[in-house]
Amino acid sequence: MFKEVIYLPGSQEIEIASFIKEYQNNSSEFSFFTSGSTGTPKKLIFSKDQLDVSAKKSITYFQLDESHTFYLCLDINTVAAKMLIVRAYLCGASLICGPVKKEINLPKEVKIDFISLVPIQLKFLIEKNIESLRKSKILIGGASISTELINQIVSLDLNCFQSFGMTETLSHVALRKISFPALPYQALSNIRFSISDTCLIIHYPELQDTPIVTNDEILLIDEQHFHWKGRRDFVVNSGGVKLHPADIEDRIYENSGLKTLLFGISDNELGEKLVMLVLTNNSINLQKSDFPFLLPFEIPKQYQCVASFFYLPNEKTDRIKTQLAIKENEWRTLL
The missing domain is CATH 3.40.50.12780 (ANL, N-terminal domain)
Structure with missing residues (x-):
């Protein structure tokens, strides 16, 4: 009470x-x-x-x-x-x-x-x-x-x-x-964690009898501790390299102040290539040299400048809706 x-x-x-x-x-x-x-x-x-x-x-x-x-x-x-x-x-x-x-x-x-x-x-x-x-x-x-x-x-x-x-x-x-x-x-x-194919499994018997299988990729330390890497739903497999957009977005913002949304699109050579939406009211020119803090394979291949992202009620970026709103003919290549 x-x-x-x-x-x-x-x-x-x-x-x-x-x-x-x-x-x-x-x-x-x-x-x-x-x-x-x-x-x-x-x-x-x-x-x-x-x-x-x-x-x-x-x-x-x-x-x-x-x-x-x-x-x-x-x-x-x-x-x-x-x-x-x-x-x-x-x-x-x-x-x-x-x-x-x-x-x-x-x-x-x-x-x-x-x-x-x-x-x-x-x-x-x-x-x-x-x-x-x-x-x-x-x-x-x-x-x-x-x-x-x-x-x-x-x-x-x-x-x-x-x-x-x-x-x-x-x-x-x-x-x-x-x-x-x-x-x-x-x-x-009384909650413990395990891992299956890099994804988190939650063992919570007081809530439900069967383990809860997630799409969250983690680094498991032990049954009680882990570091979160990203959602498998959004992982980009580019030429066999698994890229976690949320992690790269954080580092771009930390080092450049740019607010971005990264995801993969189909590519004949790589299978998927990493691309980037940049949140800005202005058109800006970006080059690979603007991202010295990223590894070469983490640098997006193409980008677009957009005035807004879509958001869910809980303030998370609505990645799916934002991606669907892009204009296919406006991609610019990072040189």
Whole structure:
């Protein structure tokens, strides 16, 4: 039971109250939809006991209790928002519900102990009002975290944790404190990892009997720790070399400031060749020599300048929709 629930103006009061009522009434099942980042969103059904199992693991990891105040500013239709509510309920903690927007303004008069954010929300807070979260435990998920944002988190010594999980696992199964150099992801209690053909397999018997096979390529350290490399769905096999677009995009942004989206297209010689969309309102000329920080085979063969990307509701880039919108006759070659 909550200590109290406070709804700020503009919050999703009706929707949040409806979910809380459903949860308190011991509903037999809860529906969630996957994000759709790799295809059509899928509907998944979980029991209340499964929600509780996931929430209790997070409570233990973050050492949360009834003395803490939780802040909710995520879309109630996401698994992340609903699981934050369940954690607060099981702790007997206070829950403050604020508006869902990128430019969030936190109440200055309240000490927030635990908050879940997407990267763009944290970026805004760092620029405008990070003092209110100096002592908070901040859970970051929903989208990749740029190198620039990681550097800001580390320099400000914020207590931020990056989550690894999916709708199929009811929120995170592993966490890592954001630091430099990057730490591996660490499994939550009674969860272990294995690998099959470079892809992660999650063993989570309290949630489901069979292992969860993912398309996430990892470097497995042991049953409790791994480094994430990228999604197999997006891996580009160029002449037998496997390239991970997300990793290369991060390094391009870190070294050049260019925001890009990389993917593979058919090529007679290589099978697939790596190409790049550059987010810019201007037409810019790029050469291979502009990317000395990449290995030769990591440098995209062609590029296009585009004014915008498409995004999913959780702020992840909609890679599929963005790729479908490109103009085939506007590719430019990096010389």
